[in-house]
Amino acid sequence: MTEWHRKDLLDLQSLSKEEIELVLETAKGFKEVSAREVKKVPALRGKTICSLFFEDSTRTRTSFELAAKRLSADTLNIAAKVSSVSKGETILDTAKNIQAMNVDAIIVRHNVSGTPKMLAENLRASVINAGDGCHEHPTQGLLDMFTMKERFGKIAGLKVAIIGDILHSRVARSNIWGLTKLGAEVTVCGPSTLMPIGIEKLGVQKTYDVHDVISQSDVLMLLRIQLERQKDKFLPSLREYAKKFSINKQKLKKAKKDVIIMHPGPTNRGLELSADVADGEYSVILDQVTNGIAIRMAILYLVLAGKAPTRADARSGSRPKPPSADERRERAAPTGGDD
Numbered sequence: 474m475t476e477w478h479r480k481d482l483l484d485l486q487s488l489s490k491e492e493i494e495l496v497l498e499t500a501k502g503f504k505e506v507s508a509r510e511v512k513k514v515p516a517l518r519g520k521t522i523c524s525l526f527f528e529d530s531t532r533t534r535t536s537f538e539l540a541a542k543r544l545s546a547d548t549l550n551i552a553a554k555v556s557s558v559s560k561g562e563t564i565l566d567t568a569k570n571i572q573a574m575n576v577d578a579i580i581v582r583h584n585v586s587g588t589p590k591m592l593a594e595n596l597r598a599s600v601i602n603a604g605d606g607c608h609e610h611p612t613q614g615l616l617d618m619f620t621m622k623e624r625f626g627k628i629a630g631l632k633v634a635i636i637g638d639i640l641h642s643r644v645a646r647s648n649i650w651g652l653t654k655l656g657a658e659v660t661v662c663g664p665s666t667l668m669p670i671g672i673e674k675l676g677v678q679k680t681y682d683v684h685d686v687i688s689q690s691d692v693l694m695l696l697r698i699q700l701e702r703q704k705d706k707f708l709p710s711l712r713e714y715a716k717k718f719s720i721n722k723q724k725l726k727k728a729k730k731d732v733i734i735m736h737p738g739p740t741n742r743g744l745e746l747s748a749d750v751a752d753g754e755y756s757v758i759l760d761q762v763t764n765g766i767a768i769r770m771a772i773l774y775l776v777l778a779g780k781a782p783t784r785a786d787a788r789s790g791s792r793p794k795p796p797s798a799d800e801r802r803e804r805a806a807p808t809g810g811d812d
């Protein structure tokens with residue numbers, strides 16, 4: 474089996490197919506922990522994990538915290554509004570101060586693409602990207618792939634349509650990198666103004682007509698219209714967008730019988746999908762949320778333990794073997810900048 478050698482998780486662009494499969498397999502082992510009455514294993518006992526969020530979040534921050542707690546790590550949360558960044562401190566200085574308190578991993582969400590990479594290059598601590606600008610949201614892509622694999626038993630050959638605001642979507646980018654590496658056929662669909670120029674170079678097909686993808690797809694992944702990232706007006710009106718692209722029961726009549734509806738959340742009911750579709754039989758939106766914990770347990774475990782868990786790590790929850798002296802020296806070496 475592939476081994477995990479990364480200090481950080483920054484994106485899915487740089488992960489190999491084998492590394493993505495290792496994360497999915499590791500998450501499968503950890504999913505069972507959350508179904509137990511006592512939802513805890515001691516796999517990361519003694520580790521400290523800090524969330525540093527400069528944008529709002531419900532699902533990602535909560536599920537990282539639950540994942541860390543279920544692995545018995547100590548956790549702390551810093552929201553930008555209550556950090557000293559609001560007094561002029563740089564994010565790197567903030568992160569170095571957190572690291573100085575012997576924190577092992579920092580989970581960061583920021584509206585500037587590349588912020589997690591900059592931190593990773595300057596910190597000994599592991600850095601996990603919880604969403605950076607319009608760049609990537611790797612754990613969302615991983616949990617989406619996990620949900621598809623759980624439902625269909627495979628990713629290779631699946632026809633996946635990603636519908637909506639492709640231009641501003643870090644979720645779309647992470648899914649495109651991950652799904653194409655695992656052999657899915659991806660089509661992106663949305664208004665021409667919200668379609669990045671040259672998107673086909675990433676190995677996807679493109680259409681501006683939602684009817685082109687509804688009948689053929691195994692997965693309809695809807696994206697949130699990100700009005701907060703749209704400095705200019707990209708749409709004539711939201712009503713027009715909903716009429717053309719919103720998935721409702723009527724449009725779904727043409728879909729495959731076993732189609733699944735996905736959405737990373739937060740959803741805008743009536744805009745990206747109708748309420749009866751969001752809550753209906755094809756929706757796996759809440760399964761995605763559930764699976765987010767298993768994926769984030771897997772990522773925290775892999776970056777902090779530096780290896781795939783044994784069956785016992787995930788099931789009975791024995792602690793990981795401590796890294797060797799060589800591994801510790803390697804992991805302690807900063808990859809850039811000074812501390």
Ligand code: CP
Binds near residue numbers: 737
């Ligand atoms: N999917 C997602 O990133 O949701 P949150 O913004 O609530 O974390």
